[in-house]
Amino acid sequence: GNSVTQMEGPVTLSEEAFLTINCTYTATGYPSLFWYVQYPGEGLQLLLKATKADDKGSNKGFEATYRKETTSFHLEKGSVQVSDSAVYFCALKQAGTALIFGKGTTLSVSS
Amino acid sequence: DSGVTQTPKHLITATGQRVTLRCSPRSGDLSVYWYQQSLDQGLQFLIQYYNGEERAKGNILERFSAQQFPDLHSELNLSSLELGDSALYFCASSVEQGPDYGYTFGSGTRLTVV
Numbered sequence: 001g002n003s004v005t006q007m008e009g010p011v012t013l014s015e016e017a018f019l020t021i022n023c024t025y026t027a028t029g030y031p032s033l034f035w036y037v038q039y040p041g042e043g044l045q046l047l048l049k050a051t052k053a054d055d056k057g058s059n060k061g062f063e064a065t066y067r068k069e070t071t072s073f074h075l076e077k078g079s080v081q082v083s084d085s086a087v088y089f090c091a092l093k094q095a096g097t098a099l100i101f102g103k104g105t106t107l108s109v110s111s
Numbered sequence: 112d113s114g115v116t117q118t119p120k121h122l123i124t125a126t127g128q129r130v131t132l133r134c135s136p137r138s139g140d141l142s143v144y145w146y147q148q149s150l151d152q153g154l155q156f157l158i159q160y161y162n163g164e165e166r167a168k169g170n171i172l173e174r175f176s177a178q179q180f181p182d183l184h185s186e187l188n189l190s191s192l193e194l195g196d197s198a199l200y201f202c203a204s205s206v207e208q209g210p211d212y213g214y215t216f217g218s219g220t221r222l223t224v225v
Contacts, residue, residue, distance in 0.1 A: 032211050043113060043201055043216035044154075051211045089154065098144055098167055099203075099214060101154040 002027040004090050006102035013109050019077040021105045023064075023090035026071065031092040033057075033066055033073040034099065038087045047075075047088070080109045114138065115217035117202050123223045129190040132220045134202030136183055142166070142205045143185040144214060145177055149198040160185055192224045 007022040025031065032051040036044040048057030053068035064075045073090060090102040114137035124130055136143050145157040147170075156169030160179035171177075174192075179185040189196060199221050203214035 034213050036213075036216075041218075043115070043218040044203075044214075045113070045216070046213040049211075049213055093213075095209065096167075098156045098159055098169060100156070103153040 002031065002092060002094065002097065002100050004092055004100055004102035006088075006090050006105050008105070009087075010106040010108055013080055013107070015082055015109055015111050016079045017109075019075070019080045019084070019107065021075040021088055021090075021107070023073045023075065023102060024071050025073065025090075025092050027092055027094060029094060030068070031094045033064070034091040034093065035062070035064055035073070035075050036089040036091060036101070038089065038104070040086070044089060080107070082109050082111050085109045113215050113217060115202060115204050115215050117200075117217035117220050119220060120218070121221050121223075123225060124192060126192055126194060126224055128192050128224075129188065130192065130222065132187040132189070132200050132202075132222075134185045134187070134204075134217060136185070136202075136204030137215050140204035140206050140215070141183065142207070143179055143183070144203045144205075145171075145185070145187050146201045146203065147198045148201060148219070154201075157187070189222070194224050197222055197224045 003026045034049045035047040037047045048059040050057040050066035056065045087104045116135040141162045147155045157171040159167040177187045199219045201219045203216045
């Protein structure tokens with residue numbers, strides 16, 4: 001079945017460091033891919049998405065490119081801020097199915 | 112405010128009891144999804160409703176049931192509660208069912224079974 005694998009956390013960075021959170025997926029066909037972010041005590045918020053191969057999703061300085069050849073959708077940000085501290089979830093969706101999430105990666109940014 | 116409203120925010124109940132969680136989707140959204148979030152299992156999809164009809168089932172226990180009403184709000188009923196049912200329960204909504212549409216999540220109901 002479909003699945004999403006994220007790098008284990010927590011990821012601990014200093015402010016202004018470069019961020020990469022790895023995400024790979026297993027799916028039949030070509031799913032749409034998403035990154036969601038969950039701040040402490042809140043629900044999940046859509047961060048960005050890509051619906052076909054080679055698409056790049058971007059939002060708030062975060063980027064991820066849909067790589068069909070490596071079945072990956074890694075999240076990157078050039079310079080993280082303390083306010084980026086949260087849990088990040090990679091997810092996929094295909095027609096007829098609900099969103100399937102990875103286990104989440106906790107990011108902690110210190111000043 | 113995401114537009115998806117979940118009540119109550121917190122619930123503490125005893126084993127063996129029954130509770131009802133409520134969700135009002137974002138205005139205009141016809142699909143409602145329920146997820147369970149726990150530390151060991153992560154985010155698990157439970158069930159989906161679209162315009163009042165059940166559309167998909169995930170890892171939902173037989174002790175759990177849900178429905179979506181004509182005004183599109185949804186309720187998740189959890190019965191014969193066990194300690195292991197303690198978790199965050201999220202409701203999400205979307206305007207369409209297609210693969211390109213992400214979901215809007217509520218802030219969740221934290222259920223503690225003691």
